[in-house]
Amino acid sequence: MAVIFLFSAADGTKSSETSNWAGRMIGHLLHSDFDEWSSEEQKAYAEKIEYPIRKAAHATEYAVLALLLFGALKSEGRRRYLTAWILAVLYAGTDELHQIFVPGRAGRLFDVGVDSLGALAGLLILLGIRSLIHRRRSRNLPS
Numbered sequence: 001m002a003v004i005f006l007f008s009a010a011d012g013t014k015s016s017e018t019s020n021w022a023g024r025m026i027g028h029l030l031h032s033d034f035d036e037w038s039s040e041e042q043k044a045y046a047e048k049i050e051y052p053i054r055k056a057a058h059a060t061e062y063a064v065l066a067l068l069l070f071g072a073l074k075s076e077g078r079r080r081y082l083t084a085w086i087l088a089v090l091y092a093g094t095d096e097l098h099q100i101f102v103p104g105r106a107g108r109l110f111d112v113g114v115d116s117l118g119a120l121a122g123l124l125i126l127l128g129i130r131s132l133i134h135r136r137r138s139r140n141l142p143s
Helices: 002-009 012-030 039-048 050-072 077-100 109-140
Strands: none
Touching (some): 002 050, 002 077, 012 039, 050 077, 050 109, 077 109
């Protein structure tokens, strides 16, 4: 939660610089000739993918948060998954509220939705992995 808070506390200019840097790194990874592009082409590419980078970052950080919350909870079964998800969603709401007070940033309900879906995706992946492990262990038990 502290890491998310620190990212959210960055003003709009710093946040855009971070996204632009990530866009350029992706350009280098996906395009072998990226260094040969003009600086204007590189900048345009980074700006073009900035929005999806931001949304993917939102979803990923909340997937990780939900998994950490899941690990911290003592309840079992569906309740543990639901509680982890609800806590992540509530934090997403407070995070967007916090961004209203950061220069150049805005709190967006849409981002709470992206964060919520990221948290849900993380928990569903965990549920799938745990189900596979449980099935494999059940098959290997002696009869």
